[in-house]
Amino acid sequence: MPEFDISHLLDTGTLAVRNVCCRGNCLHRSAEECASATQLVFPYRGVYIRHVGSDQAVADANHVLFFNADEGYQVSHPVEGGDASLSLDLSEPLLRELAPASLLNHRGTAGFRRQHQRIDPRAQALVALLRHGLEGGTLEPLEAEGLLLTLVCRSLGPRTSHASGATHARRRLADRVKVLLASDISRRWTLAEIATEIGGSPVYLTQVFQQVEGLPLYRYHLRLRLARALDLIARYDDISALAAELGFSSHSHFAAAFRQAYGRSPTAFKQATRRL
Structure with missing residues (x-):
């Protein structure tokens, strides 16, 4: 294969x-x-x-x-x-x-x-x-x-993209965090759990990640989960089931996060992919 x-x-x-x-x-x-x-x-x-x-x-x-x-x-x-x-x-x-x-x-x-x-x-x-x-x-x-x-x-464009100016060591540390988040994208991680897996204090990891990526760790993880929703949404008739698969606490929580990120509801986005 x-x-x-x-x-x-x-x-x-x-x-x-x-x-x-x-x-x-x-x-x-x-x-x-x-x-x-x-x-x-x-x-x-x-x-x-x-x-x-x-x-x-x-x-x-x-x-x-x-x-x-x-x-x-x-x-x-x-x-x-x-x-x-x-x-x-x-x-x-x-x-x-x-x-x-x-x-x-x-x-x-x-x-x-x-x-x-x-x-x-x-x-x-x-x-x-x-x-x-x-x-x-x-x-x-x-x-x-x-x-x-x-x-x-x-x-x-400089207004919608971000390039890190952090040191090599800090970028490598942030990379390890990214891989960890991607390993279980629907998991509701805590800072303590991430720090235990990666090594280092929660405060230090938070500061390093913010410097490297230009946004908080929790928001980075949220964007990964929402991007996965963009990938899967055409396959789901039940949006609540998609929300549950991605680790959101409820349909309303998922819908609100999706709308804030993409400017429309999950249902409206799914309909847009069919109308194109």
Whole structure:
């Protein structure tokens, strides 16, 4: 059985979109891989770690990853269950036009200076709308291109993204916390439980995570759970059952958190994926 399941959802010449599902069999570092073109990769399910030299980035639904053309990397899966991502290829002229100059390197082929950065809930919602719409055949190419350009601008814009300025050691500590949260996404974690698993005091972990990710630990975990809801919502007729699966205390708690993050109720979002 192949390690990857790749679905080509759109290719207009200007941009191309693929849905990439990985079984996650490689727990340790994989053999070195290399992207043929610069890509923006939006994980929406599961977690993995991408290694570029001595640097690493945790890939989860709260981030966009930057895969530079002809740049070697390795992947490892610290949590079982595999992962899935929406992968976007942009033409080089379009990438240079949309990406802030501060994000791009100065090599011959356009690429990014860093491996990843955090995105906001509205970008997460766009990823879900695009995937559901393209897989369901309800998105016309022109509409899909418009949504994709909005997603790119929102993901790269300084007002809706976050890049850490923390030290290497603090970023690695935050990475361990991210992997722990992803290992049991529906669990109602406490700071004491996280501190016991990771090591260190709850106060220190809270401060480090805030510095690295720019938002509180509990909100980061909440966004992971809500992103999982975006992935699963088309399969559920009973929203209360989805809320329970994701560890919310009630339907109303889930609906309120979903509305605050994405600007509409779970039911309205589900209907929107069908109308696209």
